[in-house]
Amino acid sequence: MIEWLTKDWLSITVPVVVFLSFFVVAIWARRTVYSYLNNLLSKTKWEEREIFLQAIRHPIFQWCIILGAYSAVQISALSSYGKALAGSIAGSAFVVSLIWTTISLAEKLLRIYLNKIKTPSLLPANLIINVLRITFVVSGVLILLDIWIISTTPLVLIITIALLVVILASRDEILNIFSGFELARSSLIKTGDYIKLESGEEGYVSDITLRNVQIKASGGRIVLVPNSKLAKTTITAYRKPLKKATQPFHFHTQLYIKELTGLKTKNLPELISILKDVPDSVVYYHTHSFIEEYHYLTPQPANEFALWVSDVIGNEILAEKLSNIDTFEFSSISGLRERIIAVVNEELSLRGEGRMAFEGREFHFIKSVSVVLPTQYIAHDLREFVEALRKVSMNSLYYHIFESRLRLQKGINDFSIWLQDSLNERELSDKIAALDPYNYTLEGVRSLIIQLIEGRIK
Amino acid sequence: MEREIVHHPRAKIQDYASVVGASAIEDLRALAEKLSGKAIQNINSTFTGGGVAEILARMVPLLNQLGVDAKWTTIKGNDEFFGVTKKFHNALHGRAEHISSEDLSLFLEVNKKNAEELEFEGGIIFVHDPQPVALVAKKKECGEKWIWRCHIDVSKPDRKVWEFVRNFVVDYDAAVFSAPNFTQQLPIRQFLISPSIDPLSDKNKEISSEVIDSVLGKYGLDKGKPIIAQISRFDYLKDPVGVIQAFEMVRKSIDCQLVLAGGAATDDPESEKVLEESRDRASNNPDIHILPIPPGSDIEINALQRASAVILQKSIKEGFGLTVTEAMWKGKPVVASAVGGIQLQVKNKFTGLLCHSIEGAAYSIKRLLSNPEYADYLGKNAREHVRQNFLITRHLKDYLLLFISLYYPSDIIYL
CATH class of the missing domain: 2.30.30.60 (SH3 type barrels.)
Structure with missing residues (x-):
């Protein structure tokens, strides 16, 4: 041992000195390089410089130590095999350290940058960081294999095939993700x-x-x-922000069944005699059934009293007078009933009761029994309201425009009430209230109201 | 007694959305939901044959698809009983029939036996037509609501038979009629529910022009000449001779052809006689085609209606007149007598033309043949009118509303 020391001391001492020198340099470099980079980056006002400096401070020391060890081995008296082995180990250690440092730094920086993006939910940080980690780890493994002189071709092939399979299997998902990036980019x-x-x-x-x-x-x-x-x-x-209603509008629909009263008449005096006493639902049915049953017709036929007087009694003058009764003028059924009776009475005083209806063509008094149901459509502002209005059924439209106004005796349609009370849209409310729905088909009424609201929110 | 219902491979409820719109089907589902927990038991006299069985065979499965617990039961009776109920049917229609006290006793006895044997399962018992009407005797023991559905015109009945039937009807909670002028004064609630057609059935579904052409070829009809058609059974009340007379008036000025097509009822000897008289009156006129069509030829009827330029229904008396509904659904301009349920369907000059005489029919046909745009306007309106008011979906809606309204006395029901 002593002999070996006296004879080959240099073969030990020199590598040790070299390694110790690198150790000293490493301590110096960690401090100097840190100070230098700190000064340099301070001028750039890069906010994340501290993270960067902290992340590389220890690795610089590690890399110097690895370089020292590698140099010491290379000048040592080890065999060429030993040197090559040591070189591979040092190279591997460096690659592992470098990948670890890069991943750590990239992760910290990415989290900061992704948080700064205005649509954070669109860009899930964990997903991106995991992709980054995998990419770096795979790259590191490939480099390590290369260092250890192991063929990387099979692994590259496997990775390529696996990637292709993943891409094919999740092409829709990938499309979604790319489209998501595009949405975020274009705002x-x-x-x-x-x-x-x-x-x-x-x-x-x-x-x-x-x-x-x-x-x-x-x-x-x-x-x-x-x-x-x-x-x-x-x-x-x-994009225009719309005022929210204090109360949402719930669209309802109405369906009705015809109930026979058992009352019928063959002549005009009997018609008004019965008409005086029948429930409001009867007057409502005979003045409104056409609106729903013939909603596709332009112009729609008049009320059923006018039609019967024309077709069966054959009194065209009275039929015209009855047709001309403007239902929109009335806010209650009793008023409408009185007008019909007055018109028929006037005709009776002028021209007498006229002819009798043939058997089988009597006027049958029918009443409407309505069932009111909520629909799925609810509006919180004008945009939601107009879009729901495009979709609701004719029955729903009919209920809010005709039935609410006259049969439920609100005196005004439901839409106008909501616009005024819940949205303070007085002008729009008044415009819709002023529309005479009896002059249009139901589709026509729908279009007109949509136009008015579209004009308001444009 | 309770036999299995034969389920025909018919359309599903969602298939009708393409015809009446998705919102109409949504409305049906919403109504059906409100009947959750209520069972409805339909009771009539047969599962097969006749209009009532036909409509129940379609309605009950559709109600089930909507989630309604609807059942269908028939009463049991021997030939003698059904002989008596046939006489009841004729007498309620106003035809003179001799009905003895033994007949009435038999009717009561069979109803009583059925009432004892039947399992009444429904909260709502829906009895169809006069045959099972006396089952209402069980009202105190079973069911929450009893409804009598009258499918026939009882406006001018044999008084004795009507009074007998009426004694049972007044015990029901409500009665349902097909048209206002089919009714009688009753102390119970009466609802108006019109019959309907199924737009997806063979008789009404869309068919190709090849099928239409093949049917025209089969019956030797000239494809290039306008067809005026009346599709009805051969019956004096359908006035086939009057139809031929009207056609002859039209034919003097317009080149066209007439089709008188319909079933010849095998159990009706009068039908053969009417058919013979019609043939004689046609006097070998090559433009008049009298076609007795065998039962079940729905596609052929469909093709003949679709190939026609004008559909005529010159009835002297009519029930509801579903052949008119079928023609209107096919977008055809209709000329029809102002009788029975036709008046509910044809609003003069809006959805067709009404007539009161042979001359009136001839005049209206000429107006339509010489003004195709006007004919087209009436045809389009007619189709929309049927879509809105006389399809099976409206029938379903009315039944659901009927069941619901029985539980509420008011005219406006909020659910």
Whole structure:
């Protein structure tokens, strides 16, 4: 041992000295390089410089130590095999340290940057960081294999095939993600926008994620639209913020069945005699049944009294007078009933009772029994209201326009009441209230109201 | 006694959305939901044959699909009993029939036996037509609400038979009639529910022009000449001779052809006689085609209606007149007598033309043939009118509303 020390001391001492030198340099470098970089980065006002410096402070020391060890081995008296082995170990240690440092730094920086993006839910940080980790780890493994002179071709092949399989299996998801990035980049839609898709879905955007856009549709339904679908379809976005109603409008619908009163008449005196005493539902039925039953006709036939007087009694003058009674003038059925009776009485005093109806063609007094049901459509503002109005059934429209106004004796249609009371839209309310719905088909009424509201929210 | 219902491969409730709109089906589902927990038991006299069985075979499965617990039961009776009920049927229609006290006793006895043997399962017992009317004797023991559905015109009945039937009817909670002028004064609630057609049935569904052409070829009809058609059984009340006379008046100035097509009822000897008289009156006129169509030829009827330029229904007396509804659904301009239920369907000059005479029918046909745009206007209105008021979906809606309204006395019901 002593002999070996006296004879080959240099072969030990020199590598040790070299390693110790690198150790000293490492201590110096950690401090100097840190100070230098700190000064340099201070000038750039880069906010994340402290994170960067902290992240590389210890690795610089580690890398110097690894370099020292590698250099010491290379000048040592070890065999070439030993040197090569030590070189591979040092290289591997460096790669592991470098990958670890990079991942750690990238993760910290990414979290900060992703938090600064205005639509954080669209870009899930964990997903991106995991992808980054996998990418760096795979790259590191490939480099390590190369250092240890192991063929990387099979692994690259396996990774490529696996990637292809994953891409094929989740192509829709990938499309959604790319479309999501595009949505975020272009800022086409934002949370709170009211959007309408070509396919019919519509509502307020309540959330935007990497995969889909969440729409809060009428009636509180949540509709999830994949981002890839959004990228392909035509979107109408209404960004103007609309006033919220103090109370939402619940659309109802009305369905009715005909109940026979058992009363019938063959002539005019009997007609008014019975008409005086029948329930309001009877007068309502005979003056309104045409609106629903013949809603597709323009012009619609007049009330059933006028039609019977014309077709069966053959008194065209009286039929014209009855047809000309303007139902819109009346806010109660009793007023309407009195007018009909007055018109028939006037005719009776002028021209007598006229002819009798043939058997089988008597006037049967029928009443309308209505069943009122809530629908799924609820509106909190004008945009939701107009979009629901496009979709509700004729029966719903009829209920809010005709039945509420006259039969329920509100004196005004439900839409106008809501616009004024819950949205303070007095002008719009008045315009809709002034529309005489008896002059239009139900579809015509719907179009006119939609036009008025569209004009207001444009 | 209770036999299995034969379920025909018919359309599903959602299939009707393409015809009447999704909102109409939504309305039906909403109404059906309100009947949750209520069972409805339909009772009539047969599962097969006749209009009532036909409509129940379609309605009950559709009600079930909507989630309504609807059942269908028939009463049991021997030939003698059904012989008596046939006489009841004729007498209620106003035809003179001799009904003995033994007949009345038999009627009561069979109803009583059925009342004892039947299992009344429904909260709502829906009895159809006069045959089972006396089952209402069980009202105190079973069911919450009893409804009598009268499918026939009882406006001018044999008084004795009507009084006998009426004694039972007044014990029901409500009665249902098909048209206002089919009714009688009753102390119970009476509802008006019109019959309906099924737009997806063979008789009414869309068919190809190839099928239509093949039917025209089969009966030797000229495809290039306007067809005026009356589709009805051969019966004096359908006035086939009057139809031929009207056609002859039209034919003097317009080149066209007449089709008189319909079933010849095998159990009605009068039908053969009417058919022979019609053939004689046609006097070998090559433009008049008298076609006795065998039962079940729904596609052929459909094709003949669709191939026609004008559909005529010159009845002297008519029930509801579903052949008119079928023609209107096919967008055809209709000329029809102002009788029975036709008046509910044809609003003169809006959804068709009403007539009161042979001359009136001829004049209206000429107006339509020489003014195709006007004919088209009436045809389109007619189709929309049927879509709104006379399809099976409206019938379902009315039944659901009827069941619900029985539980509420007011005219406006909030659910």
